Amino acid sequence: MKDLKHIHYYEELLEDANNSLVRHARSEGNIAAGYTCYYVPEVLLNLDKAFSIRLRAPRTGSLDISQYYMSSFICGYSRALFERAFEGGYNFIDYWCSSETCQQMNRVVENVHELKLINNEKFGHGIIDAPLKVSEHGLKHYITQIKAEILEPLNKKYGVDISDDSIRKAVKEHNELCAIFEEISELRKDENPRITPREMHILSLVSYACPTSLILPYLKETLEDLRERKADETNRWRARFVVVGSELDDYTFSEIMESCRAYVVADRYCFGTIPGRTRIPLNDDAPALEQVCRYYLDTNMCPRFMSQEKVMQRHEEILKYAKDFKADGIIYEQAKFCDFWGYERLIGPAYIKDKSDIPVMTVDREYVISGSGQLMTRVQAFVESLTLKKKQKERGKK
Amino acid sequence: MAKYFGGCDVGSTYGKCVILDETGKIVGDATVRSKINPVETANMALSEAISKVEGLNGPEELTYLVGTGYGRNKVPFADENISEISCHAMGVHITDPTITGIIDIGGQDVKGIAVDSDGTVKNFAMNDKCAAGTGKFFEGMARAFELPLDEFCRLSLKAKNVIPITAQCAVFAESEVISLVGEGKPREEIAAGLQVSIAKRCFVMAKKAGTDGKITLTGGCAKNEGLKKAIEQVLRIKVAELPIDPQLMGALGAAEYARQLGM
Numbered sequence: 001m002k003d004l005k006h007i008h009y010y011e012e013l014l015e016d017a018n019n020s021l022v023r024h025a026r027s028e029g030n031i032a033a034g035y036t037c038y039y040v041p042e043v044l045l046n047l048d049k050a051f052s053i054r055l056r057a058p059r060t061g062s063l064d065i066s067q068y069y070m071s072s073f074i075c076g077y078s079r080a081l082f083e084r085a086f087e088g089g090y091n092f093i094d095y096w097c098s099s100e101t102c103q104q105m106n107r108v109v110e111n112v113h114e115l116k117l118i119n120n121e122k123f124g125h126g127i128i129d130a131p132l133k134v135s136e137h138g139l140k141h142y143i144t145q146i147k148a149e150i151l152e153p154l155n156k157k158y159g160v161d162i163s164d165d166s167i168r169k170a171v172k173e174h175n176e177l178c179a180i181f182e183e184i185s186e187l188r189k190d191e192n193p194r195i196t197p198r199e200m201h202i203l204s205l206v207s208y209a210c211p212t213s214l215i216l217p218y219l220k221e222t223l224e225d226l227r228e229r230k231a232d233e234t235n236r237w238r239a240r241f242v243v244v245g246s247e248l249d250d251y252t253f254s255e256i257m258e259s260c261r262a263y264v265v266a267d268r269y270c271f272g273t274i275p276g277r278t279r280i281p282l283n284d285d286a287p288a289l290e291q292v293c294r295y296y297l298d299t300n301m302c303p304r305f306m307s308q309e310k311v312m313q314r315h316e317e318i319l320k321y322a323k324d325f326k327a328d329g330i331i332y333e334q335a336k337f338c339d340f341w342g343y344e345r346l347i348g349p350a351y352i353k354d355k356s357d358i359p360v361m362t363v364d365r366e367y368v369i370s371g372s373g374q375l376m377t378r379v380q381a382f383v384e385s386l387t388l389k390k391k392q393k394e395r396g397k398k
Numbered sequence: 399m400a401k402y403f404g405g406c407d408v409g410s411t412y413g414k415c416v417i418l419d420e421t422g423k424i425v426g427d428a429t430v431r432s433k434i435n436p437v438e439t440a441n442m443a444l445s446e447a448i449s450k451v452e453g454l455n456g457p458e459e460l461t462y463l464v465g466t467g468y469g470r471n472k473v474p475f476a477d478e479n480i481s482e483i484s485c486h487a488m489g490v491h492i493t494d495p496t497i498t499g500i501i502d503i504g505g506q507d508v509k510g511i512a513v514d515s516d517g518t519v520k521n522f523a524m525n526d527k528c529a530a531g532t533g534k535f536f537e538g539m540a541r542a543f544e545l546p547l548d549e550f551c552r553l554s555l556k557a558k559n560v561i562p563i564t565a566q567c568a569v570f571a572e573s574e575v576i577s578l579v580g581e582g583k584p585r586e587e588i589a590a591g592l593q594v595s596i597a598k599r600c601f602v603m604a605k606k607a608g609t610d611g612k613i614t615l616t617g618g619c620a621k622n623e624g625l626k627k628a629i630e631q632v633l634r635i636k637v638a639e640l641p642i643d644p645q646l647m648g649a650l651g652a653a654e655y656a657r658q659l660g661m
Contacts, residue, residue, distance in 0.1 A: 373468055374507060374524065381483035385519040388484055388655075392516040395658065 001232055004199050005225035006218050010206045014251070017056055017084070017209065018092040025051050025211040031094045031122075031158045036081070036247075038276060039099040039130045041296045043174040044146065044289075046212050048161035050154055053093070054208035054271065056249045057084040060368050069111050070104075075337040076367025077247045078104040085117045093118060094158065096125040097150050101304050102340070124157055126150050133307045134297045143293050151289075167288035171280050177212055180223050181277035187226065188265045189325055192235035195226060197264035201254040204273050209249075237263040238387045242321045244268040244348070245333035246341040252369040253333070260380040265325035268301065268318065269333065275299040303344035314344070315351040322358050328386050331379070332362040359386060401461040402454055403660050404447070405652025406440050407482065408432070408469030411505030411533050412618055413439035414649040415447035417454070418657050422492065426450035427646055432505075436469025443649075444474070462660025464652040468506070480655055482648045483511055483522050486616050489651030491517030493642050499609025501600045501629065502647075503619035505533035508600060510607030517654075523606035525599070533618050535571070536625075539592055542575045543585060550589065554624035557590035571595070589624065597628035604633065612638050620644035 013019040026032055033045035034055045045052035057080035065086050066079035084090060085108075096118075098109040106127060112118060113125055126149030131138030154160040184203065187195050203222065206215055238261040243253075247270040257264055268274040280295045282288055301314045322330055332348055334341040349360040361382040365375060400419065407414040410432060417426035428446035432439045444457045457463060457475040465473030466485040473479070486502050491513055500511040512520040525532075540550035561583055563571055571592065578588045604613065615637055619625060621644065626637055642650065 377468070377481050377483065378522075378524065381481040381519060381522055384481055384484040385522075388480075389514070389516065389518045391658075392518055396516070 001194065001196075001229060004195070004229070005222050007199060007202060007222075009218070010202050013206050013210060013215075014056075014202065015058055017053070017058065017089060019210060021210040021214040022053060022092060025214060026092060026094075030211070031154070031160060032092055033095045033097055033154070034090065034093040035097045036077075036105055037099050037101055038270065038296065038300055038302060039101045040097045040128065040150070041146070041292055042208075042276070043170050043280065043292060044150060044167065045097060045154075046170045046174065047151075047154070047166045050095075050158065050160045051211035051213070052208075053211075054249075055081055055090070055093075056205075056209055056271075057081055057089070057367075060084070069115075070107055073337050074104045074107070075247075075335045077249075077335055077338075078102075078108045080367050081105075082108045082111060085112045086115075088117075088119060090117075091119045094120065094122045094124070095154060096123075098125065098127045100127050100129045101302065104337070104339070122158070124153055126153055131297070132305065134305070134310065139290070139294055139297060142297060143290060146289070146293060164288050167292065168282060171282050171288065171292065173212055173216070175279040177207060177216055177219065178277045178279045180219050181207070181273045182279065183223060184226060185266075185273055185277075188263075190231070192231045192237075193263065194229045194231040197254040197257050197262075198251055200264065200267065200273070201251040204267065204277065205249060205251060205271060207277065208271055237261055239263070239328040239383050240265045240326060242266045242268065242318060242325065242327045242330045243272070243333060244318055244330065245345075246270060246335040246338040248272070248333060248335070250367070250369045252372075253365070253375075256369070256372070256376050256379055259376060260383050262379055262383050265327050266321040268321065274321070275301060303340040311347070315348060315355075318348065319352065319356060319358075322356070327358070329359040329361065329382065331382070332360065334362070334364045336364050336366060400453065401660070402451060402459070403653050403656035404444065404457065404460040404463040405485065405649040405654070405656055406444055406463065406465050406467075406473045406476065407485065407646075407648035407652060408436045408440050408443075408465065408467040408473060409482075409505050409618075409648070410468055411537075412645065413443035413467075413469075414646050415440075415443035416646055416649040416653040417447050417451055417460070418653045420657070420661070422654065422657060424642070424650070424653075426454075427643075427649070429643075429645060436472040437474060439469060440465070440473040460656075462656040464656040464659070466648050466652040477656070478659065480652060483509060483524075484519055485648045485651030485655065487511050487513045487519045487651065488517045488654050489647035489649070490614060490616060490640070491651075492654050493640055493647070493650070494612075494614070494638065496612055497614050497638050498611040499604060499607070499613035500616055500647075501604050501609075501613065502616045503532065503600065503622075503625070504617040507532055508603050510600075510603030510605070510609055512607045512609045517651075521608045523603050525603065535596065536619060536622065538572050539575060539589075542572050543579070543589070548621075551622040551624050553586050554590035554593045555586075555627060557584070557586040559584075559587050559590070560594055561587045561591040563588070563591040563595045590628070593622075593624045593628035594632065596625060597632040600625075600629055601632050614638040614640055614644070616640075616644045616647040618645045 066082040128145040426447040465476035465479040470479035509524040
């Protein structure tokens, strides 16, 4: 297939957290709101002149400094963010919106604050306390926290319009972005899809790592290109997989999948398109803020939720993706030392194996994946355990 | 004209090659020390194995060639590459179909593999970015003991007691061994402690992969008699002997896949 429109530009944007679109947005007086987690509703950071940046640490090297300030038993993503902040890589952030959902990330923000690592006189931060259960009481608490730790500071400190109209406008733009991904995602259901896992991962990453209003026109053109694009005549994919798991912002993972001719049909991980790239429904009956917060709690599939209905929702959703996208297998990926996914990685596959005959593989991985020959061996062996078995059966019949 | 099928296993410490004829009989094999460049390793192993087959002049004359091992993508003239996990399973299966579990101890990783009745992989587990329990680990320990590798591997067989080694990390274990040797502890008992600590690691891999029934060892470390004895003690099993060099199992499996795909 020919190169996807803008794909090389997207690769360039992903080389730096403070990429050219972020710099452009800030040069026009806009407010960069960094965040890391789905518990912080991205759309509420895109109000008025504020824009959201889901934080990454591209080109991460050694993590010695973060190890000193935190510990070696903290996930690589958290440590990489701290290390990057220490190196001065996040001085462009005006407001860091965090959540007390992951204690490791909480420590990053606290350390960044205590050590005054962000060299930006406008810099501020807020940490929300999110509920552990989805209920009316939990929703009320969540809204209160978001108002106190995100919306009010954005309004008071930076003059951001946080009105109901402003929220509805942001949701409209967010939904435009999500509509693109919903359409592209449908293409992955084809037997011989016209978009590769690597390309999809890159598109998803740029949509999180760039200001929505600035990346949207490019993504629209990419979608147009995809509508016209034809898949290669020979279907090179040997098996189709649902990938679920923790934070994953290194598209090398998808490159490894591709090199093993494994197709990712659904990507349910932090920085993936599920659930972050599905449209938010809004009506006129209730305040937009309440509807947005309810939506984020309802669709949140972080294993931090340990109430039974949420646990079952996560397992059942994964089985649903496998069925809808005609997957041959499921891969659970866990960032090393991610507490919540360490737990989920054990119980999720057990449930899947109990309720279906879909093969499951689990892997843990470092934050930076490049050079991981062992990960490639694992993925390839898993693909082969499916495809070679089919061939052996065919041989047996002959 | 006779058809020949090749399997080339480019490992981190050794390159292995097996050539099969149409009936699946081994007609040539080779084991060479790995070079830094995997292409060079593959070429050496292929050349040596091919030189043992009359009428076969080069890898391009093989009907089908499968690459495996960490350098599987670098095997010249290969028609396909298959992971070493699948190849070890197939290699063991065609050698002894009653074996259902493998502990593969290579130069840079340890794997537990559960083998299905058709020679494919039922399940597997492997260690992660750590030299503990690998060929590299044993090479380091032999260096600390100032012994040739094969002599070090037999040392623990003489031990009457086992001195436990607490460090799992290859680097720290070496320091611990040097301290114990310095304290004048019996060298064979220290060696036995090392073998037991690695056997425990192998136990975890085998259990994670869900192996049961008849288990064998493959990879270069399968020749380590001290380790084999320790694994038998820790796993409480009798390790199944293979009639073919266990280090060749990956290359043999690759050659068998080449035979199946090329026939």
